[in-house]
Amino acid sequence: MxxxxxxxxxxxxxxxxxxxxxxxxxxxxxxxxxxxxxxxxxxxxxxxxxxxxxxxxxxxxxxxxxxxxxxxxxxxxxxxxxxxxxxxxxxxxxxxxxxxxIAEAAFHVASMLGRGFSVVTTLSRTIGRAADLVGHYGFSRQCRGIHATEIPVLDLETNPLTGSILTDACREALRTDGSDAIVLGCAGMADLTAEVGHAIGAPVIDGVxxxxxxxxxxxxxGLRTGTASGEFATPRTKLYTGLPTNFGLG
Amino acid sequence: MxxxxxxxxxxxxxxxxxxxxxxxxxxxxxxxxxxxxxxxxxxxxxxxxxxxxxxxxxxxxxxxxxxxxxxxxxxxxxxxxxxxxxxxxxxxxxxxxxxxxIAEAAFHVASMLGRGFSVVTTLSRTIGRAADLVGHYGFSRQCRGIHATEIPVLDLETNPLTGSILTDACREALRTDGSDAIVLGCAGMADLTAEVGHAIGAPVIDGVxxxxxxxxxxxxxGLRTGTASGEFATPRTKLYTGLPTNFGLG
Amino acid sequence: MxxxxxxxxxxxxxxxxxxxxxxxxxxxxxxxxxxxxxxxxxxxxxxxxxxxxxxxxxxxxxxxxxxxxxxxxxxxxxxxxxxxxxxxxxxxxxxxxxxxxIAEAAFHVASMLGRGFSVVTTLSRTIGRAADLVGHYGFSRQCRGIHATEIPVLDLETNPLTGSILTDACREALRTDGSDAIVLGCAGMADLTAEVGHAIGAPVIDGVxxxxxxxxxxxxxGLRTGTASGEFATPRTKLYTGLPTNFGLG
Amino acid sequence: MxxxxxxxxxxxxxxxxxxxxxxxxxxxxxxxxxxxxxxxxxxxxxxxxxxxxxxxxxxxxxxxxxxxxxxxxxxxxxxxxxxxxxxxxxxxxxxxxxxxxIAEAAFHVASMLGRGFSVVTTLSRTIGRAADLVGHYGFSRQCRGIHATEIPVLDLETNPLTGSILTDACREALRTDGSDAIVLGCAGMADLTAEVGHAIGAPVIDGVxxxxxxxxxxxxxGLRTGTASGEFATPRTKLYTGLPTNFGLG
Amino acid sequence: MxxxxxxxxxxxxxxxxxxxxxxxxxxxxxxxxxxxxxxxxxxxxxxxxxxxxxxxxxxxxxxxxxxxxxxxxxxxxxxxxxxxxxxxxxxxxxxxxxxxxIAEAAFHVASMLGRGFSVVTTLSRTIGRAADLVGHYGFSRQCRGIHATEIPVLDLETNPLTGSILTDACREALRTDGSDAIVLGCAGMADLTAEVGHAIGAPVIDGVxxxxxxxxxxxxxGLRTGTASGEFATPRTKLYTGLPTNFGLG
Amino acid sequence: MxxxxxxxxxxxxxxxxxxxxxxxxxxxxxxxxxxxxxxxxxxxxxxxxxxxxxxxxxxxxxxxxxxxxxxxxxxxxxxxxxxxxxxxxxxxxxxxxxxxxIAEAAFHVASMLGRGFSVVTTLSRTIGRAADLVGHYGFSRQCRGIHATEIPVLDLETNPLTGSILTDACREALRTDGSDAIVLGCAGMADLTAEVGHAIGAPVIDGVxxxxxxxxxxxxxGLRTGTASGEFATPRTKLYTGLPTNFGLG
Incomplete structure (x- = not known):
């Protein structure tokens, strides 16, 4: 370097x-x-x-x-x-x-720190998307459960109980799922990573x-996204209309 | 009714x-x-x-x-x-x-018309997305191949060879993949469905x-999307800024 | 048309x-x-x-x-x-x-009406076959549970409690499985579809x-089963003996 | 014993x-x-x-x-x-x-004799059923290909070239699929097992x-099929009509 | 023979x-x-x-x-x-x-004796390895649960309660998992196979x-491991040092 | 830090x-x-x-x-x-x-640099192990092919053609598999990573x-392997005999 x-x-x-x-x-x-x-x-x-x-x-x-x-x-x-x-x-x-x-990042790291991991997230309505990503990235075997705290994203910082609710949910997820590690399911939980990890005595992974x-x-x-198959090559130049910004490329 | x-x-x-x-x-x-x-x-x-x-x-x-x-x-x-x-x-x-x-629709119908189907689409750079959808919807076993004609979407109508290129690609896909049916991989091919199907003598499915x-x-x-798990319930009311339209709900 | x-x-x-x-x-x-x-x-x-x-x-x-x-x-x-x-x-x-x-039909439709569906059927001994079909058609991810009411097929019409037992089982399946839709696991339940759907407030799919x-x-x-791979072509002409009907083809 | x-x-x-x-x-x-x-x-x-x-x-x-x-x-x-x-x-x-x-038997044995096996069978129209069984029994990873000789079942014994066609197909399957073993896809090939195995120098498994x-x-x-889940218990007594034999049980 | x-x-x-x-x-x-x-x-x-x-x-x-x-x-x-x-x-x-x-042997036999089987083993820390083997051999669908008795291997023979603990665990596994058969997860349980099988009335498979x-x-x-792909051919001759035995081949 | x-x-x-x-x-x-x-x-x-x-x-x-x-x-x-x-x-x-x-490391990184990757390794007899790891870690969808150069490990450094053989194999793998990235299948290839990457114009990942x-x-x-499920806890103290080193723990 x-x-x-x-x-x-x-x-x-x-x-x-x-x-x-x-x-x-x-x-x-x-x-x-x-x-x-x-x-x-x-x-x-x-x-x-x-x-x-x-x-x-x-x-x-x-x-x-x-x-x-x-x-x-x-x-x-x-x-x-x-x-x-x-x-x-x-x-x-x-x-x-x-x-x-950050979901991708957290899943990859968690899968190398034990046999299985659990995700603890905000609202239950987001579980489906997390499950889709788990399957898409190939972690269906390693991810053993996705659990919601029902705390909305913007309340994470203002709710005085966030830390204790999250800690309890993570501890319970470890036990129920037989997991070795926890993935936090929202960037807004990043500041609680150390606190929760210390409390539950298990690896807690923040995707950030x-x-x-x-x-x-x-x-x-020195790596970057590959473009050999063409899928991730620069998009073709074309007209984008009706949007607030010029999204045209090239 | x-x-x-x-x-x-x-x-x-x-x-x-x-x-x-x-x-x-x-x-x-x-x-x-x-x-x-x-x-x-x-x-x-x-x-x-x-x-x-x-x-x-x-x-x-x-x-x-x-x-x-x-x-x-x-x-x-x-x-x-x-x-x-x-x-x-x-x-x-x-x-x-x-x-x-329409990808979803076409995959479902094609999977009931034979053991395997092939997709014939526009540019090869779109194959990845089609493959993702195949896996996401559960058709990994039935979809046997995704093939590109390399005709851009907006050229489909103007290129005088679209019909013959598409027919050849579909015929070849059937043979190579051992498929029983063809799914057309772009809404812009819808008007060619009958022509191609007639030419190749196999079911050709247009997603539209x-x-x-x-x-x-x-x-x-009388069916509509279920909301029991909460995932597909109406999104929570919140502020959307910087976009050309009012996307606020409720 | x-x-x-x-x-x-x-x-x-x-x-x-x-x-x-x-x-x-x-x-x-x-x-x-x-x-x-x-x-x-x-x-x-x-x-x-x-x-x-x-x-x-x-x-x-x-x-x-x-x-x-x-x-x-x-x-x-x-x-x-x-x-x-x-x-x-x-x-x-x-x-x-x-x-x-009808199992195939119901699974396909249910999978487009939410993230997951549950099957509610007659006897528990039929669960294995339903599970085989779920896997065979590619709905392992979408089907979250198969539940038996233990009502035999021919009792569905005569048992005065069929409607309430079925409704309770469907409601419980939604909750337990976190599903968005219900598939009824027997053609003999078709007449109860609307009643159950109304009671549980979720899509209920009858395969018929x-x-x-x-x-x-x-x-x-204008579609029919494809025969390009040969699997679904007309069977070869041959002798069928010992059966009550002439099953010979061609 | x-x-x-x-x-x-x-x-x-x-x-x-x-x-x-x-x-x-x-x-x-x-x-x-x-x-x-x-x-x-x-x-x-x-x-x-x-x-x-x-x-x-x-x-x-x-x-x-x-x-x-x-x-x-x-x-x-x-x-x-x-x-x-x-x-x-x-x-x-x-x-x-x-x-x-016998398909089940052959797949199980073959999967313990190498990393992958190939199936060589009669008509190509039977490949779909073999593939279904491979998936159903759990051998999708081990079965690397299913190949047809296009010899009808009843011609296996009468066609003087059966042995050489089968041997060639098995040798080619090993090579193409990178397999370690061959499964013969028809009971009517059982008498050729040793001949083919000797010729190709690889394990050839006859399901019989x-x-x-x-x-x-x-x-x-002292084992028999388990009935604890009820699926494989004796079927319920009921009326079977229109068939040439009395299929009633109990 | x-x-x-x-x-x-x-x-x-x-x-x-x-x-x-x-x-x-x-x-x-x-x-x-x-x-x-x-x-x-x-x-x-x-x-x-x-x-x-x-x-x-x-x-x-x-x-x-x-x-x-x-x-x-x-x-x-x-x-x-x-x-x-x-x-x-x-x-x-x-x-x-x-x-x-013996895990491989037991899984294969159990999968032919019912729709699903459960594994009952010694310490919970070994569950991960058993689960890996289940997946590796292709029995993810058939294996419905792996349960630990928490009896260490060398205590199996000396603990007077081994028989009853094992029997209870097997009976509970059948019920919880909806399984038709039990696989014993340790060679040291082989002498208890008949006793447990008799007690629970279901097939119990000892891998030995x-x-x-x-x-x-x-x-x-007359079969042996195939070597056509090269993977299971005799390892290349080379130097092995620092080990108590001569591991050199050829 | x-x-x-x-x-x-x-x-x-x-x-x-x-x-x-x-x-x-x-x-x-x-x-x-x-x-x-x-x-x-x-x-x-x-x-x-x-x-x-x-x-x-x-x-x-x-x-x-x-x-x-x-x-x-x-x-x-x-x-x-x-x-x-x-x-x-x-x-x-x-x-x-x-x-x-290093296989694990390379697979994880490669899967974030494109839709699919190919592995290029030494002897073909090692392909099976690489394939096992791909499946075990969850990269079956992303890994599109494993290719052997047939160069033994210890010849990598001495064979003057290693660089060109490897480059050719990587280029061909990209093309055949439709991959976006290459994983080098041996630690002994680490010194060639930059050379090959430069030659083929695609990401080449060395696991080291x-x-x-x-x-x-x-x-x-501050993360380490989790021990909550017990699988990765320190092994129980016991007697290890016949080995050249004292492998006893604790």
Missing amino acids: TVETTRICVINPNTAAAMTELIAAAARAVAPPRTEIVAVTNPMGPESIESHYDEALAAPGLLSVITEMERTDPADGYLIACFGDPGLDAAREVATAPVIG AAGVGLLAGMAAM | TVETTRICVINPNTAAAMTELIAAAARAVAPPRTEIVAVTNPMGPESIESHYDEALAAPGLLSVITEMERTDPADGYLIACFGDPGLDAAREVATAPVIG AAGVGLLAGMAAM | TVETTRICVINPNTAAAMTELIAAAARAVAPPRTEIVAVTNPMGPESIESHYDEALAAPGLLSVITEMERTDPADGYLIACFGDPGLDAAREVATAPVIG AAGVGLLAGMAAM | TVETTRICVINPNTAAAMTELIAAAARAVAPPRTEIVAVTNPMGPESIESHYDEALAAPGLLSVITEMERTDPADGYLIACFGDPGLDAAREVATAPVIG AAGVGLLAGMAAM | TVETTRICVINPNTAAAMTELIAAAARAVAPPRTEIVAVTNPMGPESIESHYDEALAAPGLLSVITEMERTDPADGYLIACFGDPGLDAAREVATAPVIG AAGVGLLAGMAAM | TVETTRICVINPNTAAAMTELIAAAARAVAPPRTEIVAVTNPMGPESIESHYDEALAAPGLLSVITEMERTDPADGYLIACFGDPGLDAAREVATAPVIG AAGVGLLAGMAAM
Whole structure:
């Protein structure tokens, strides 16, 4: 690794700037020396992401963050810091550096720390999306359960009981599922990782931290998304109309 | 079934109005008596959908079509007429009637017409998305191959060789894959279904027609998307900012 | 679609004529305009189908119904109205129109109405067969549970508690499995579909109605079982001995 | 093991007595000392089994062989000697001894003799059924290919080239699939097992021999099909009409 | 089968000679006439195998038993009598006769005796390895649960409650899992097979007995591990240093 | 991250010291600042690992390296630098820091850099083990092919054509499999990663570098293998006999 600085762009796909701060802090806490974390808030979309609808509306703004950065000052890696990994495949098409989602990152790391892991998340309505991602990435055998605390995303920071509810849910998930590790199912839980891990005595994986580690490793190896099959090559130039930003490429 | 008319809304997720006409014609050709086809063009997004990026940018406009229709004159079924089934889960959250994607529709019908089917599509860069959907819906065993003609979506209508290239690709796919049926991998191929089927002597399934049949059946049974698990319940009310349309619900 | 009438043959694979009536009524209730339902009772086999043994003994008679109709007045679609889908692949070999089983039909429709569905059936000894079909058709992910009421098939109509037992079982299945929809696991439950659906407030799918919708759609598209791989081509001419009917083909 | 004789009933599901002889010889060649092979020809059904239709018509007669033997002189094990394993689950319900199909037997043995095996069979139209069984029994990973020689079942004995065609197909299958073993896909190939195995220098598994070994082992352990879940318990007593034999139980 | 004697080598992978006796007795109880059981204790490794670490340390000694026997007096089959099937693939490379593990043997036999089976084993820490083997061999569908009694391997013989604890656990497993058969998860339970089976009224499979039956069948057919793909060919000659035995081949 | 140094122990499971140097260099090239690489050669076992037999004989020595280091100066992470990931689960039981295998590491990283990857390895006899690991870790969908160059491990460094043979094989694998990335299937290829990647214009992943990145990330997060299910807890104390080293724990 050279003495140059590695820059990792961490994108908060919702529009809540406070959550971006929380995410940035979690990322910086684990970033290797000489790695800069650039944290960005999505300029358009929902204030929190708790449904398929929210994910769909968050994707264009999230992509505009990447295309803008690519035009001006490309990062060495992009992290999509929402547990539904919204827009991940699209982002891979437009970025020249690797792109990772935090659910993806957390699942990969958790699967190397024991036989099975459990996910503890916010609302039960998001379980389906998490289950889809588990299957899509290939972790059906390792993921033994997805559990909801029923705390909405934006209440995570304000609810004084978040820490204890989350700890109890994680402890119960370990026991019920016979798991060895816990994956936290929302970027907004990142600041509680150490507290919960200490309380339950088991590995607790926050996808933001996991993703920073993975991107730092990829940057050190000089890797980026492959384009040999054509799927992740730059999209063809065409007309995009009716959207608030110029999404045209090239 | 009563004498009332069933209304099926067929949405073209791209912004090309000519393609909407083609799709509407395919839908009307198979609609049962007393079934009205309402065809709508996406008001915002790409002029054709050939990448994950295009899909992500098409979803908000597509969803705005449904939420607008739900506010004014709800349909008895919604069909998303792009083979990547963009925005499908999100649409299910905001519609009070069933929602189907044309890839989904075509896979289901094809799987009941033989042991295996092959997909013949436009650009090879879209194969990955089609493969994801095959796996997601449970058709990994039945789908034996996905083949590209390398004809871009908007060239399908203008290229004088589309019919013969498509026919050759379908015939070859049947042979190579040992399949019994063909699924056409783009709504823009709908007008060629009969021609290709006649030429190759095997079932050729267009997802637009398949979807209309499925939605008509669901309407006759009085069925809509279930909300018992909460995943497809109406999304929670929240702030959506920076988008060209008011996406707020409720 | 032309003004000609579409004829769908609904076959009751057991020998109980009363059940054929019930099935015919369920089929007619959802048939599109200008679609005729021809309901036929199996002339040889068991009076109800509740075991692998019963299924094996029902198949020849069921096939004789199809071969006889093909010789005289071929239908535009055949529906096998027993939840074990007995003889389905064999029927596809001898029919010139599409053939669907009601388990197959119900699974396909249910999988498009939510993330997961539960099956509620008659005797627990039939669960294994239902599970085999779920796996065979590719719905292992979507089907979250198969539950028995322990009501024998022929008691469904006579037991005054059938409606309430079934409703309770469906409600409990939704809750336990976290499902969004219910599939009824016996053609003899078809007349209770609306009652149960109304009571539990979730989509309840009867395979007879689902199958009629699917076959009507296939007929409108002019589709039939593909024979390109040879598997579903007409069986080779040969000698069949010791059976009560001439099963020879050609 | 006691000095009593173990009796294994080998059933030829088709009506061709010459094939029963061939099967009986293959069974006797590998039967352990003090094991008697009782070979029986199906009294009703097709003269060869080469389609789903043939299988469906073979099942009742095959089951009548077992129920008759159970009434008079139950065997210690039953082997269904047709590669489609017709009527297997039904047979398990009515037999008090274990029942095995020859496809099942061959797949199990082959999977313990190398990483992958290939199946070489008669007509290509039977490949679908073999593939279904592979999936059903859990051998999707081990079975690497199913290949047809296009020799009809009844021509196996009369075609002077059967041996050389089969040998060539097996050798080619090993090479193409990267397999370690061959499964012969028809009971009528049993007499060629040694010849082919010698020629290609790899394990060649005939399901008849494999099944005899498995049943002898089960008999020595005193095992029979379990009925705890109820699925394989004796079917309920009921009326069976229109069939040439009394299929009533109890 | 000729009048020659078949010799099956049953290897106890741990160093406890008393357990070898127990295993040998179970093997002899089911061996066909004219089949000799040669029971051997591992000369190096742990006194019992209850972890991945124990398995890794047991493998070299276990392999030395086979290579030594191959040099002097090759057996007609080798059975690895520890439920983790340690060293199985390696053993296949160095033996000229078939090699089977007892977990593998038990799973295969159990899967032919009902729809689903349950495993009842010693310590819960071994469940992961058993689950891996279930998946590896293809029995994910048939194996419905793996249950621990928490009795350490070497206590099985000395704990006066072993029989009743095991019986209770097996009965409960059948009920909870809806299984038809039980697989005993440790060679040290072999002497309790009949007692437990009698008590619960369901098939109970001991892998030692199951393995002897499978190897006897393979020997009768003259089969051995295939080497066509090269994977199970004799390992290349090379230097092995630092080990207590000469592991060099050839 | 503190200013303390992170120590990662990279173990070469074979006894070839020259290969340890090569591996150490690859590890150091990507290690983050303030991360020390401790490279160790296995003191007992084969000089190269090219069979299941070699893997089994390599495991005890490999484990002795870890138990010795744990007794004296525990590392913050252990990397098993052989593509078969020998002894991985056992190592997790005895290490207090995370343990990763290089096949595992490479698969995880490759799966985030495109839709599919291909493995290019040494001898074809090792393909089976690689395929097992692919399935075990959950990458069956992403891994599209495993290809052998037929260069033995110890010839990689001496064969002047290794670079060009490997490059050609990687390029061909990309094309044949439609992959986006390449995984190198042997630690001995680590020094060729950049050369091959440059030549083929696609991401080439060496598991040694990938593993160092993953372990550095885990160390920054303070994570270690979870022991909640008991599977990866320290093995029970017991007697190990006949081995050249004292393998007793505690």
